[in-house]
Amino acid sequence: MAKDTVAEIKERLSIQDIIAPYVKLHRAGRSLVGLCPFHKEKTGSFHVSTERGTWHCFGCGIGGDGFSFIEKIEGVDFKGALKLLADKAGVQITTIYGSENREEASKKERMREVMNRASEWYAGKLPNSPAEAYAKKRLLADDTVRAWRLGHAPDAWRDLLEALTAEGFTIEELLAAGLIKEADGKRGTYYDRFRNRLMFPIRDATSRVVAFTGRALAEDDLAKYLNSPETDLYHKSDILFGMDAAKDAIRTRGFAMLVEGQMDVLHAHQAGFANTVALSGTALTDRHLTLMKRYSENLMLILDADSAGFKATARSAELALRAGLRVKAARLPEGKDPADLISEDAKEFTERIRDAKPIVEFFLAELADKERDPHRLLRSAENIVLPLIAAIPSPMEREHFIQAAARTLSLSSEAVRESLARLPKQGVVAGVTNAPVAPVPAKRSPREFRTEQLLAVLHTYPETPLANRVKSEYSRITEAEHVPQAVPPEAVLFQTEQTFGEDPTEGAADELLRAFEEIVVREVYQEAVADLRRAEAAGDVSAIKTAQEACAKLQLRLSAIG
Numbered sequence: 260m261a262k263d264t265v266a267e268i269k270e271r272l273s274i275q276d277i278i279a280p281y282v283k284l285h286r287a288g289r290s291l292v293g294l295c296p297f298h299k300e301k302t303g304s305f306h307v308s309t310e311r312g313t314w315h316c317f318g319c320g321i322g323g324d325g326f327s328f329i330e331k332i333e334g335v336d337f338k339g340a341l342k343l344l345a346d347k348a349g350v351q352i353t354t355i356y357g358s359e360n361r362e363e364a365s366k367k368e369r370m371r372e373v374m375n376r377a378s379e380w381y382a383g384k385l386p387n388s389p390a391e392a393y394a395k396k397r398l399l400a401d402d403t404v405r406a407w408r409l410g411h412a413p414d415a416w417r418d419l420l421e422a423l424t425a426e427g428f429t430i431e432e433l434l435a436a437g438l439i440k441e442a443d444g445k446r447g448t449y450y451d452r453f454r455n456r457l458m459f460p461i462r463d464a465t466s467r468v469v470a471f472t473g474r475a476l477a478e479d480d481l482a483k484y485l486n487s488p489e490t491d492l493y494h495k496s497d498i499l500f501g502m503d504a505a506k507d508a509i510r511t512r513g514f515a516m517l518v519e520g521q522m523d524v525l526h527a528h529q530a531g532f533a534n535t536v537a538l539s540g541t542a543l544t545d546r547h548l549t550l551m552k553r554y555s556e557n558l559m560l561i562l563d564a565d566s567a568g569f570k571a572t573a574r575s576a577e578l579a580l581r582a583g584l585r586v587k588a589a590r591l592p593e594g595k596d597p598a599d600l601i602s603e604d605a606k607e608f609t610e611r612i613r614d615a616k617p618i619v620e621f622f623l624a625e626l627a628d629k630e631r632d633p634h635r636l637l638r639s640a641e642n643i644v645l646p647l648i649a650a651i652p653s654p655m656e657r658e659h660f661i662q663a664a665a666r667t668l669s670l671s672s673e674a675v676r677e678s679l680a681r682l683p684k685q686g687v688v689a690g691v692t693n694a695p696v697a698p699v700p701a702k703r704s705p706r707e708f709r710t711e712q713l714l715a716v717l718h719t720y721p722e723t724p725l726a727n728r729v730k731s732e733y734s735r736i737t738e739a740e741h742v743p744q745a746v747p748p749e750a751v752l753f754q755t756e757q758t759f760g761e762d763p764t765e766g767a768a769d770e771l772l773r774a775f776e777e778i779v780v781r782e783v784y785q786e787a788v789a790d791l792r793r794a795e796a797a798g799d800v801s802a803i804k805t806a807q808e809a810c811a812k813l814q815l816r817l818s819a820i821g
């Protein structure tokens with residue numbers, strides 16, 4: 260049963276084992292603290308409790324257990340997290356799928372197997388092949404070729420097909436994985452999709468091969484690059500090439516670099532720009548941006564001098580800005596793609612990266628450079644730059660760029676603002692929000708709020724003099740016999756550990772108790788005043804006297820607390 264698997268994993272892996280590969284943690288009192296991987300910060304607000312097996316970020320207001328952490332950081336669902344952690348823990352998963360999904364799940368599992376096998380097979384064909392010679396010619400180092408598991412699809416029709424069917428994979432499985440094709444007009448005749456190509460495995464963010472790109476080795480091949488078709492594993496609008504190798508660097512460097520092709524990614528990584536990814540044969544989508552945002556909120560577009568027109572770049576930039584990313588762009592010199600430039604002159608590439616400009620300023624400069632006619636410049640700026648400014652969610656940043664645009668175009672900032680207001684309104688990009696969504700805390704009364712804090716003290720430091728004092732004071736103040744048994748929310752528990760530290764004294768919660776008592780007594784006092792009003796209205800002399808005495812007593816108690 261899945262539940263047993265979960266329990267077994269939790270037994271074998273501590274929360275620290277699970278989180279430490281992603282977040283550098285240090286001990287701070289009773290919890291471990293690090294920089295939150297889900298939002299940008301300079302001081303750690305990401306807390307991990309090894310005792311409770313939970314995590315919580317005070318910046319994003321989110322938290323959970325090891326499974327939810329893996330789901331969020333790897334972008335997988337619960338089953339995916341279960342699988343990853345089971346592998347890590349060395350726990351066998353017997354049945355993780357419901358019976359109706361089992362067939363589909365095992366089909367997908369089988370597809371992963373065949374893709375993985377194909378990747379090994381292509382890599383095995385690489386030594387001394389024309390593909391290896393081509394990789395060398397493009398100045399890819401041996402280490403790079405190995406690390407990215409490049410391969411060779413031989414110049415033959417059925418080599419892969421025969422090899423994999425001999426291993427027991429079926430024609431249907433190879434077809435579904437996009438590795439073979441049926442011949443046009445010859446039903447039942449199949450051949451390898453990739454032939455005479457240098458093969459780049461495309462992996463998802465958890466390093467599983469989901470597709471391939473093949474670079475033609477013959478000069479006269481019409482398709483220079485050939486991609487796998489979309490399959491159950493491969494959805495190109497979900498995949499960023501290189502993300503599995505780039506995610507850590509994106510997190511530590513604080514930005515992702517987006518280039519155009521696989522070769523660019525390999526050269527960038529080879530030169531130390533390990534935070535580089537590429538699209539695989541599609542335009543940038545919201546899903547790509549969601550994936551990127553998991554690692555950083557900053558995106559740098561690296562543009563060839565001759566890369567697809569302004570419009571396409573502006574569209575990508577606009578989408579990214581709307582998704583709440585900060586976008587910069589770097590322009591490469593005429594006639595060079597990143598792969599060329601890095602392999603020929605890594606220093607110049609580094610300089611170009613350093614000189615990258617925020618996207619609005621980038622376009623303003625490019626346009627001003629291109630359009631000598633002031634009227635035409637205004638029109639292009641209106642078409643390209645204003646939609647970018649409008650897409651920026653932060654009002655302060657928007658204002659900054661309005662002023663930059665006004666300066667470049669020799670306009671007043673009022674004129675720019677007015678043109679902005681006239682732009683057709685764009686909807687917010689679906690599914691992409693600006694900040695991690697924090698669960699909205701239910702509105703609690705001051706009394707509930709303080710009660711929660713007191714319970715958290717009892718829960719965190721059980722059977723200490725502090726807990727005993729809190730218990731007896733709680734009973735005295737509320738005149739209740741027992742303290743409620745509820746377990747306070749994780750956020751409150753983490754907060755308590757931070758406030759009270761490792762070994763709090765008996766009186767550590769006195770200030771909290773005083774605040775609690777004040778709230779409770781004030782509530783009782785207000786009731787007593789209401790009683791007094793009622794007695795006065797009824798003209799009941801003895802009730803008035805009793806109520807007055809009660810009020811006076813409570814007032815005295817209040818002033819003693821205050």
Ligand SMILES: [Zn+2]
Nearest residue numbers: 295316318319
């Ligand atoms: Zn956070």
